[in-house]
Amino acid sequence: MSYYPMKLNAPCKDYLWGGNRLRDEYGKKSDADKIAESWELSCHKDGESVISNGEFKGETLTSFIETQGKKVLGKNCDKFDNFPILIKLIDAKDNLSVQVHPDNEYAMRVEGEYGKTEMWYIVDCDPGAELLYGFKNNISKEEFESRIENNTLLEVTNSVPVHKGDVFFIEAGTLHAIGKGILIAEIQQNSNTTYRIYDYGRVGADGKPRQLHIEKAAEVTELSPPKYPTTAMGDVEQKDGYTIQLLSSCEYFNVNKISVSEKCFLEADGDSFNSILVLDGNGEIDGVEIKKGESCFIPAGYGKYTFNGKAELIVTDIK
Numbered sequence: 001m002s003y004y005p006m007k008l009n010a011p012c013k014d015y016l017w018g019g020n021r022l023r024d025e026y027g028k029k030s031d032a033d034k035i036a037e038s039w040e041l042s043c044h045k046d047g048e049s050v051i052s053n054g055e056f057k058g059e060t061l062t063s064f065i066e067t068q069g070k071k072v073l074g075k076n077c078d079k080f081d082n083f084p085i086l087i088k089l090i091d092a093k094d095n096l097s098v099q100v101h102p103d104n105e106y107a108m109r110v111e112g113e114y115g116k117t118e119m120w121y122i123v124d125c126d127p128g129a130e131l132l133y134g135f136k137n138n139i140s141k142e143e144f145e146s147r148i149e150n151n152t153l154l155e156v157t158n159s160v161p162v163h164k165g166d167v168f169f170i171e172a173g174t175l176h177a178i179g180k181g182i183l184i185a186e187i188q189q190n191s192n193t194t195y196r197i198y199d200y201g202r203v204g205a206d207g208k209p210r211q212l213h214i215e216k217a218a219e220v221t222e223l224s225p226p227k228y229p230t231t232a233m234g235d236v237e238q239k240d241g242y243t244i245q246l247l248s249s250c251e252y253f254n255v256n257k258i259s260v261s262e263k264c265f266l267e268a269d270g271d272s273f274n275s276i277l278v279l280d281g282n283g284e285i286d287g288v289e290i291k292k293g294e295s296c297f298i299p300a301g302y303g304k305y306t307f308n309g310k311a312e313l314i315v316t317d318i319k
Contacts, residue, residue, distance in 0.1 A: 003299045005285040010038040011047035019093030026293030040295040043083035074272035074300030076318040090184040098198040102220040103172040118188030119248040122166040126181030134226035173222040258313040272317040274298040283309015
């Protein structure tokens with residue numbers, strides 16, 4: 001079987017806080033009035049990526065993996081029962097709800113799927129944009145619950161100004177919320193479990209207040225300031241024709257940002273597949289054209305490949 005760089009069509013979500021940048025600037029297609037998220041690399045049942053080119057055109061990525069076997073994911077994925085990650089573009093025109101994600105043990109026991117540790121890369125943001133990231137100081141579970149009840153939770157949460165290029169690592173259990181005017185690339189565990197704690201009194205499409213998950217959130221939230229730096233992990237390394245910077249690395253994923261001025265040389269060896277997300281510019285991967293807002297799956301074992309063009313890329317593999 002001869003594999004190739006597989007472009008992916010991304011399912012889109014029309015959550016009420018979304019805008020239209022993903023449609024207008026990144027070429028996403030949806031019949032909905034707004035596009036809050038595009039799921040760029042997904043084997044999740046709530047929205048699956050579909051291969052859009054070559055021999056496997058029209059197949060979901062899930063189906064491709066099932067028919068070809070886990071070898072296309074690489075040896076580093078053997079430790080996972082399911083496809084390990086989910087990659088999104090997120091356009092927050094309005095504030096997202098204050099929320100938390102459980103860890104694997106709790107999520108598997110209560111929800112039947114992975115927990116969610118994730119990473120955010122700030123693709124763009126309005127001047128003065130902020131996000132919520134953990135607490136200013138340690139608080140007790142009793143204070144946490146009482147502040148939720150009397151609507152004073154935001155008095156003790158940690159607001160962080162954001163700038164284009166910032167990186168945030170959101171370990172499971174970390175209270176967080178994306179603020180309005182922020183465009184994010186999110187790399188996360190393959191999970192759709194979110195516990196909503198505070199939602200600014202908004203109502204959903206049915207006219208009713210959106211469901212909160214306060215009891216579950218109280219069981220999983222880390223009630224202390226965030227312990228991870230809010231910057232990229234690695235220095236920018238200058239290569240011939242491109243730069244590369246490690247943004248984040250954990251037991252679930254490695255994420256690098258690559259800025260290509262002419263061409264760069266990469267490899268999907270037998271250890272892991274590669275995911276390529278184009279944040280800006282355009283080019284081609286071994287003859288497959290790819291542009292801003294598009295993503296590509298490179299099967300494990302494909303070997304060395306070349307990106308020709310001028311672009312900013314997010315390249316993800318499995319540690």
